[in-house]
Amino acid sequence: MFNDLKDKRVLVTGSTAGIGLAVARTFARCGAKVAINGSRKDQQIDALVEELNSLGGETIFIQANLTQTPECEKLIGEFVAHYGGLDILINNAGGLGGRNNLEDITDDFYDRVMDLNARSVLMVTKYAIPHLRQSAVESGETTCVISTGSIAGREGGGVGAGIYAASKAWLHDIHRNWVKEFTKDHIRFNIVSPGTINTAFHDGKSDELKEKIAGSIAMGRFGRIEEVAPSYAFFASHACSGYITGQILDVNGGQLAP
Ligand code: NAD
Structure with missing residues (x-):
């Protein structure tokens, strides 16, 4: 069904586990050229890359801690150096970053949650844009950014998760802004917004x-x-x-129907 994904160059951030890893497997099965990413190179990474390579296409691992802007630039640089360009960016790295009620929130906590969920997407996308623009020119088709939002960005999140929820609402909204700036470059922006998915997120x-x-x-x-x-x-x-941009697709088993 997704035949046109064969040989597409796909970067999936935060993809050594959970949703991102399942996304990388899906693209590998379609025969895409994939890079998975995590902030650390754990022991199981080589086996993971081997598994993904056995599914089809080609997969590499790029280590980068995306809370740091220079690491976001390095991630895009290494991806493009390896594959010669970028067709599809998936901003998936993110997480709760801990829970704190409003009266206990510190600057450090705020920075940690926002760096992980907002700054990371902002900076990875910033460095990706020239390559997505170039790929659209070369292919004559749209290229795209897909980010992982959250049901929390729609309904405010659980108690103690207010900054996380707001960071996802921030993400939902900045996509709308990028649609206005980059549709002329044939880059589409869409969000997949999961509900409650069984991953380490809920450990x-x-x-x-x-x-x-x-x-x-x-x-x-x-x-x-x-x-x-x-x-x-x-x-x-x-x-x-190809005609869909600026949308949020809720994948939540009916937990919320906005
Ligand atoms: P997970 O903990 O299983 O996976 C998180 C991934 O992000 C891992 O690969 C981890 O290595 C990577 N990561 C963490 N910090 C990073 C950093 N600083 N730099 C680079 N990579 C980093 O969690 P998950 O549930 O699969 O979460 C994936 C995305 O889905 C997140 O953006 C999360 O906010 C979102 N989400 C999850 C749920 C849920 O119920 N699981 C619901 C809504 C949204």
Whole structure:
């Protein structure tokens, strides 16, 4: 179905685990040229790259801590040096960064959460734009940025997760701005907004709390990473979504229907 993704050059940030890894697997199966990324090179990375390479296409790993602007620039530089250009950027790196009620929030906490979820996307996208623009000219098709938003960006997040939720709302909104600036360059911007997906993101929660959350979801359960990943392929495929930009696709089992 996503035949036009074959040989596309795809960078997936924050993709050594969870949703990002499932997204990388989806693109690898489509025969794309993929780079996965994480802030550390853990022991399992070589095996992960081997697994992705066995699915099809080609995959490399690029280490970069995206809370730091120079590392965002380095990530794009290394990707383009390897693949000769960039067709699809997926901004997925992100996380809760801890919980703090408003009266306990410090500058350090604010910086940590915003650097991880907002600055990282801003700076990776900034350095990616010239390459996405060039690829669109060369291919005669749209290129794209897809970012991972969140249900929290729509409904405010749980208590203690206000900065995280606001950082995702920030992301949802800056995409709308980028549509205005870069549609003339044939770059599309869309968001995949997961609900509650079973990843390490929820590791700190008790079984009791997880059951309570599952009960708040129309489908009665957390989502699986494999159920989120195909939406990225849809947005990445010019054939499927060449006329779709500035949208937020909620993948949440009916947890919220905005
Ligand atoms: P995860 O913890 O399983 O994966 C996070 C990934 O990001 C890992 O590969 C990790 O190495 C990477 N990462 C973390 N900090 C990084 C940094 N500084 N630089 C580069 N990479 C970094 O979590 P996940 O649930 O798969 O989260 C992926 C995205 O989905 C995040 O943006 C998260 O906010 C979003 N999200 C998750 C859920 C959910 O319920 N799991 C819901 C909504 C949105």
